[in-house]
Every structure is written in C-alpha cells, then in structure tokens.
Amino acid sequence: MKKILVIDDEPGLTRMIKLNLERTGKFTVRTENCGKNAIRVALDFDPDIIFLDIMMPDLPGDAIAEQLRAEPRLQNIKLVFLTAIVTRDDTADGHNLIGGHHFLAKPVSTKDLLRTIEMLLPTT
Amino acid sequence: MEFDSLSKYLKRLILISLLISLLPWTGLTLATDVAAAVSLSQAERKWLAEHPEIVLVTQARSYPFEFFDDSGTYRGVAADYIALLEQRLGMRFKVLRAENPAQLQAYIKSGAVDIVAATARTSVPAQSMQVARPHIVFPGVIVAGDKYPDLASLTGKKVAVVKGRQWGHFIGANSPQLQITSMSDVATALEAISEGKVTALVSDMATASYYIHREGMTDINIVGRVEKDLELGIATRKDWPELNRIMEKVLAGISDEEHEAISRQWIHLKAPTLIMGKTFWTLLFSGLATVLLTFLGFILWNRSLRQQVAARTRNLKKELEWRTAAEMEIQEAYEQLNRSHNELKETQLQLIRAAKMESIGSLAAGVAHEVKNPLMQIRLGLDYVRDELVLDQTCQDVVQDMETAVSCADSVINSLLDFSREKKLSRELCSLNKVIEDSLTLVRHILSQNGVQVHLQLQGQLPKILLDENKIHQVFINLVHNAVQAMPRNGTLQISTYQSGSPGKKVLVAEIADSGPGIGKEDMDKIFDPFYTTKPVGKGSGLGLYVCRNILDLHGAEIELSNRDNGGLCITIIFKTD
Incomplete structure (x- = not known):
C-alpha cells in the first residue's frame, strides 16, 4: 500500500481526496490541514508521495517544500504541488512540471490524482 | 401839295x-x-x-x-x-x-x-x-472790362462820361467818390477803357450797346446798372399847344410791341459771351492751370501711393513669410503636441491596463484560491458519488451537468489567471491560414452542434509570420465561440484572409464575420474591457475578447470590430508581416 500525505488547509478537500484514493484500496492516505505540522507528520507517516497545497495561511507550501527537501529522511519523497494559481494549461505538458516541480492545477479530479501517482510511483 | x-x-x-x-x-x-x-x-x-x-x-x-x-x-x-x-x-x-x-x-x-x-x-x-411825355426811355449802365455792378463798386476808379450828356452831372451829384473823366464821345471812352486809361464808362443802355456792337468790342461790356434812366421826348413849339396835344395823342397810340420793335432794332443787348471776355480767358487759364495742377498733383499722389503700396506690399510679404514660418512652427508644435498627447494617451491606457491587470492579478489569485478549492471538493465529491453509488440515467446526467459546471467555473478562473500574469510568447514562423484551420478543427463540434455553416476564403500563398500558435488558436477559438453564441441556430460564419497594405508595410488580415445581430454602438467602446459581456448572465465571463486583445497586443497585431451592412459583426485582425 502506497502511503500518501495530503497537506491542505481545507479539511473538506483533504477529506474528499482521502475518500477517493482510499476507495481504490491501493493507498493509505493521511491528511494534514496545518502547514506547520507538515514536517512532523511527514516524518511520522513517512509517505511515498505528498500532495502539498501552496497557499496556506500559516505556512506556504513552498516553505514546507524547502523544509522537506532539507530533511534527509524526507528529501526523496515525491512531491506534488496542488495549487489554485496555475491553470491546467500551465501544467499540461505531460509531466505536470513547472520549474522542475510537479504541479496539479486545482480543481483536480480523482483521475488526475491517480494518473499523477501512477506516473510518479509506477506499479510496474 | x-x-x-x-x-x-x-x-x-x-x-x-x-x-x-x-x-x-x-x-x-x-x-x-x-x-x-x-x-x-x-x-x-x-x-x-x-x-x-x-x-x-x-x-x-x-x-x-x-x-x-x-x-x-x-x-x-x-x-x-x-x-x-x-x-x-x-x-x-x-x-x-x-x-x-x-x-x-x-x-x-x-x-x-x-x-x-x-x-x-x-x-x-x-x-x-x-x-411831351418821354417816349424813349433807357436805363443808365456801367460799361467796363471787369464786373462793376453799381457805382459804389467803382469807388476810387476813373469813370468816363461823354460831354454834354446828363451822366456827368448825375455822378457828380450822387457819387462824388468817383474820378470823373469827360470824353468827347462814346467811341473815345470805350477805347480809353480798352487801353486801361479809365475803368468804366457811364452811359445809357442804347448808346452803350450801339457803340460796343459797332466798334466790335470783345473785352468790354455792359457790366452794371446806374439808378437813373435816360428819358427823351418830343419837344414842340410852346406857342403851338395843338401840335403838342397831337404829338401826345399819337405817341400814346404807339403800342408796346411797336416800342419793343424799335428798341430791338437799335439796342444789341446780347449777353456778354464768356468766350469773348477777358474773364473767360482768365477763367479758362485758371481752369486749365487748376486741371494741370490737379493732374500733376494726382500723378504725384499716385506715385506716392504706388510707393506706399509697394512698401506696404513688401512689409506684407515679409509679414506673410513670417506668419507662414510661424504657422509652420505652430503646426509642427501642434503635431508634436499631438504626438505627445497620443503617446501620453497610450501610456495612460497602458497604465490603466496595467493597473487593471494588477488588480485582476490580485483578484484572480484570491478568487482562484477561494473558488478552486470548493470546485475541487465538488469535483472529487462527484467522483466519489459516481463510483460509490449506483445511479440511474437521470442521476448520471445530473452528475455530468455538475461536472460541466465545475469545468466552466474553472475555465473562468483560469482565464483570470491566464491574463493577470505577464505572458511571454513562444513565437515561430507559422501559416496564418493553417492556424485558423487548426482552430476550427478544435471547435468543430460546437459548430456542428449549432448548425453553423462556415465559409472559408483563405488567400493562398500568404507569407508566414511569427505567431505563438497556441495563443492564436485561443484567439480564434474564443472568437468563434462568441460568434456561435451570438448567432441564432444555423447561422453563417465567414472567415477570410488576405494580404493588404503598401510595399514595406504589408499586413495580413483575417476577418471573421457572423450573421448575428452585431453589437450596439454603446458596447463598442467597452467590449474589450475585462468582465464586460453582452451575453446573458452565466453564458460568458466577459474575458474572452479581453484575452484576445491581450494576446494580439503581445503579437503587435490589431483587432477591430464593426457591424456589417447586411447584419452581423465583422472582426478584423491585422498582423504585421515584418
């Protein structure tokens, strides 16, 4: 079971992601709505992939990403930004890459999430 | 006897x-x-x-x-x-x-x-x-070369009278201020006047007239009147009173006409002709001299006027040159001012646009964050519902409609985000015709759904121009979308391209003309403003044309709207070829 951490300040959103991904039976999903808790939870959960919102009130997503990259145990974890400030066109290059980072433009569908997970964590 | x-x-x-x-x-x-x-x-x-x-x-x-x-x-x-x-x-x-x-x-x-x-x-x-009663009566007159209307006017002058006549006694008694000179006869007196020895002669009209006429005097005439008449009558022997009565009777029987006939025969009272007198020549020479002087004066005046006119003309020419130069300077300054004004206006527009962009950017980011999260929540919710529940066809349609609504809302937010950020174009040499054809391929399902007939008139052999293909696709897709929405079902869309302009300033023109109602004059100025739409509420974001113009601005292209004479809107896009 792949472990997926979703960090977003919207509880309703993280809950819906969790429901949809776990419904597949392939993933264990943990959610966190406070940015400041992100590193601690990541260290504790040790996810395979993290979906990280950028615009969060207490700590922005890019700052969390820096902290994750700075943590040796976490620096190899796949990181996908979930953001409302890019458009689908911005990320529609096949790899959802902007400046070397993976992005998903909100509103993301379940298919988008699964496609991205499959791309980053292929089941072979 | x-x-x-x-x-x-x-x-x-x-x-x-x-x-x-x-x-x-x-x-x-x-x-x-x-x-x-x-x-x-x-x-x-x-x-x-x-x-x-x-x-x-x-x-x-x-x-x-x-x-x-x-x-x-x-x-x-x-x-x-x-x-x-x-x-x-x-x-x-x-x-x-x-x-x-x-x-x-x-x-x-x-x-x-x-x-x-x-x-x-x-x-x-x-x-x-x-x-007897005088039957010959003639007035006393003054004969002279100049005008002396009466004896008073001869004061101090030498005046001739004929010896033995009554005039010497009369003048001596009434005008003692005159110098009286007695002459032997009238002819001698007239000659004395002519020679300037005396000024005038006083005599009766009959005698004066007779002698002037007889002597052929041209410079002497009867010029004045003396207040005394010459009266002559017939004298008869006093011892023959019968004869006196008979004479009186006969004389009384002489009519006025007979008196006048006799008088006319001996008195030549021709008015002195001007041409014959010294006065005439004096007047003539005076007149000629006056005319000559006037003429000379006129010539001098005319010459003076000509000089004044020439001087004034020179001054006016100088003034005209100065004014022309000043006018050119003013014109140049005006044009410069106009250019500055246009530049200022353009700068102002750019500032306004930039301010709009900035405000749109701030708004877009906020809106994107606040709206896209709920949208994502709805979308994931719909995914969950579709997979977890067994839905009949109606419920499936409802879910599908909700997903479409989410996509629409997402599209609006994306448009906002798209143009709140500075864009960099990725331009390559492209065929405008191909870009249009590709764009139509992308919207063919919308066209067919609405029964729109498309007439393409794309001029062949158009030169390739530098375009960001994806962005221009977006422009044409937006414009076709707008046209389809504006037209009733089964409308007609005419798309044409051609090359125009003069050598060195060649442009490629693309025209998209629909058969819709066109747009009102009041909407023309606002149609490119963000969030301004003529579509019904919920049908348009008001960003489509705004987006189009921004993309075209980045390409240095222009977009113009005009209502067609036979109805519908025509959108003209002009691309520079250099």
Whole structure:
C-alpha cells in the first residue's frame, strides 16, 4: 500500500481526496490541514508521495517544500504541488512540471490524482 | 401839295381797310389800329390842315437816337418814331439837320424849329419849347472790362462820361467818390477803357450797346446798372399847344410791341459771351492751370501711393513669410503636441491596463484560491458519488451537468489567471491560414452542434509570420465561440484572409464575420474591457475578447470590430508581416 500525505488547509478537500484514493484500496492516505505540522507528520507517516497545497495561511507550501527537501529522511519523497494559481494549461505538458516541480492545477479530479501517482510511483 | 397828301391819305385808308378785312382769314391782329389810334378832333385835324409844313430839327450824329447815314437817310430810334408819327398822321415833316448840339440850340433859339425829335426835358429852353411825355426811355449802365455792378463798386476808379450828356452831372451829384473823366464821345471812352486809361464808362443802355456792337468790342461790356434812366421826348413849339396835344395823342397810340420793335432794332443787348471776355480767358487759364495742377498733383499722389503700396506690399510679404514660418512652427508644435498627447494617451491606457491587470492579478489569485478549492471538493465529491453509488440515467446526467459546471467555473478562473500574469510568447514562423484551420478543427463540434455553416476564403500563398500558435488558436477559438453564441441556430460564419497594405508595410488580415445581430454602438467602446459581456448572465465571463486583445497586443497585431451592412459583426485582425 502506497502511503500518501495530503497537506491542505481545507479539511473538506483533504477529506474528499482521502475518500477517493482510499476507495481504490491501493493507498493509505493521511491528511494534514496545518502547514506547520507538515514536517512532523511527514516524518511520522513517512509517505511515498505528498500532495502539498501552496497557499496556506500559516505556512506556504513552498516553505514546507524547502523544509522537506532539507530533511534527509524526507528529501526523496515525491512531491506534488496542488495549487489554485496555475491553470491546467500551465501544467499540461505531460509531466505536470513547472520549474522542475510537479504541479496539479486545482480543481483536480480523482483521475488526475491517480494518473499523477501512477506516473510518479509506477506499479510496474 | 394838298392833293398829294390827301391822295396818299386815301390810299393808306384803302390799304388799311383791305388789311383789316383780311385779318379773320390770316389769323393775325394788328399791333396798332392806326385809324382808331389817331383819333384826332376836328379842330386838331383842321389845325394840321392849316399847318401843312412842320419843321423837325434833328441831330446829325446823336447815335443811336438820330443820325444820318452815308446815303443821307435820317435814321435812329427817334427817326423810327418820327416815321411812325408821319405814318399815323399821314404827313411828312420838313427835316432840318443840326450838325451838333450847339447848332440845334441855335435853330431852336432862331424860332425856325417846330419839333425837336428827341430831347431831354432840360436840353431845350422851357420858355419856347414844350416837351411831351418821354417816349424813349433807357436805363443808365456801367460799361467796363471787369464786373462793376453799381457805382459804389467803382469807388476810387476813373469813370468816363461823354460831354454834354446828363451822366456827368448825375455822378457828380450822387457819387462824388468817383474820378470823373469827360470824353468827347462814346467811341473815345470805350477805347480809353480798352487801353486801361479809365475803368468804366457811364452811359445809357442804347448808346452803350450801339457803340460796343459797332466798334466790335470783345473785352468790354455792359457790366452794371446806374439808378437813373435816360428819358427823351418830343419837344414842340410852346406857342403851338395843338401840335403838342397831337404829338401826345399819337405817341400814346404807339403800342408796346411797336416800342419793343424799335428798341430791338437799335439796342444789341446780347449777353456778354464768356468766350469773348477777358474773364473767360482768365477763367479758362485758371481752369486749365487748376486741371494741370490737379493732374500733376494726382500723378504725384499716385506715385506716392504706388510707393506706399509697394512698401506696404513688401512689409506684407515679409509679414506673410513670417506668419507662414510661424504657422509652420505652430503646426509642427501642434503635431508634436499631438504626438505627445497620443503617446501620453497610450501610456495612460497602458497604465490603466496595467493597473487593471494588477488588480485582476490580485483578484484572480484570491478568487482562484477561494473558488478552486470548493470546485475541487465538488469535483472529487462527484467522483466519489459516481463510483460509490449506483445511479440511474437521470442521476448520471445530473452528475455530468455538475461536472460541466465545475469545468466552466474553472475555465473562468483560469482565464483570470491566464491574463493577470505577464505572458511571454513562444513565437515561430507559422501559416496564418493553417492556424485558423487548426482552430476550427478544435471547435468543430460546437459548430456542428449549432448548425453553423462556415465559409472559408483563405488567400493562398500568404507569407508566414511569427505567431505563438497556441495563443492564436485561443484567439480564434474564443472568437468563434462568441460568434456561435451570438448567432441564432444555423447561422453563417465567414472567415477570410488576405494580404493588404503598401510595399514595406504589408499586413495580413483575417476577418471573421457572423450573421448575428452585431453589437450596439454603446458596447463598442467597452467590449474589450475585462468582465464586460453582452451575453446573458452565466453564458460568458466577459474575458474572452479581453484575452484576445491581450494576446494580439503581445503579437503587435490589431483587432477591430464593426457591424456589417447586411447584419452581423465583422472582426478584423491585422498582423504585421515584418
């Protein structure tokens, strides 16, 4: 079971992601709505992939990403930004890459999430 | 002798009777009825019969009153009256010729004279002669070369009078300020005037007129009047009162016309002609001199005016050149100002646009964050519902509609985000026609759904231009979307391209014309504003044309809207080729 951490300040959103991904039976999903808790939870959960919102009130997503990259145990974890400030066109290059980072433009569908997970964590 | 007289008298009576009888047929009237005029009494007739020889004394050289001409005929004013008297009385006087006034007086004193033809009352002795009422009356006049209307105007001047005439006494008594010079006769006096020895002559009108005419004087004329007349009457022997009465009667019978006829014969009262007088020549030369001076003055004035005009023209030319230069400077300054104004306006527009962009950017980011999260939540919720629940067809349609609504809302937010950020184009040489065709491929399902007929008129061999293909796709897709929404079902869309412009300034033009209602004039200026839409609520974000214009601005292209004459909107996009 792949472990997926979703960090977003919207509880309703993280809950819906969790429901949809776990419904597949392939993933264990943990959610966190406070940015400041992100590193601690990541260290504790040790996810395979993290979906990280950028615009969060207490700590922005890019700052969390820096902290994750700075943590040796976490620096190899796949990181996908979930953001409302890019458009689908911005990320529609096949790899959802902007400046070397993976992005998903909100509103993301379940298919988008699964496609991205499959791309980053292929089941072979 | 008596027989002869009677015979003549009878002959005259017969002739007069005959003339009178003819009058009604001739229409003429006699000036004087001779027979009636001389209505002598029996006693008078008897007296005349008893005195068949009446001696008349005349003066030989008293021109023009009485004189004898070269043939010895008795002539003159008085002579004409004597002839008239003889005619009326039917008798002839015995004429005694006096060569001068002294001889006349001697004849009178001698008692040999019965009648004096013409004399002043004071010129004959009152004890022996009786003067009848004057029948010859002429006004006293001034004769001169210049104008002297009266004696007062001759004050201090030498004035000639003829010896033995009344004028010397009259002037001496009434105008003592005049220097009187006595002359022997009128001709001598006129010559003295002509030579400038005297200024004027005072005489009677008959004498003056006669001599001026006879001597052919051209520079001397009757110029003034003296307040005294010359009066001459017939003098008769005092001891023959019958003769005096007879003369009075006959003279009284002379009509005014007869008096005038006699007067006209001897007095040449021609008005002095201007051309004959010194005054005329003086006036003529004065006039000519005036004209000449005026002409010279006019020439000088004209020359002066010409010089003034030339100087003024030079000044005006200079002023005109100065004004032209100033006008050009003003025009140049105006154009510069206009350019500056346009630049300022453009800058202002850019600032406004930038401010809009900035505000849109802030808004977009906020809206994106606040809206996209719920949208994602809804989308994931719908995913969950679709997979977890067994839905009938209606529920599936509802879910599908909700997903479409989420996509629409997402599209609006994406548009906001798209153009709140600075764009960088990725331009390559492209075929405009191909970009249009590709764009139509992307929207063909919308076109077919709405039954829109597309007419393409794409000019071949258009040069390739630098375009960001994806962005221009978006432009044409947006415009086609708008057109489809504006048109009723089964509308027509006409898309054409062509090359235009002058050498060095070639442009490619793309036109998209629909068969919709067009847009109102009031919407023209606002149609490119963000969030401004003419579509029904919920059908458009108001960002489509705004997005299009921004993309085209980045390409340096222009977009223009115009309503077609036959209805519908025509959108023209102009791409520069260089």
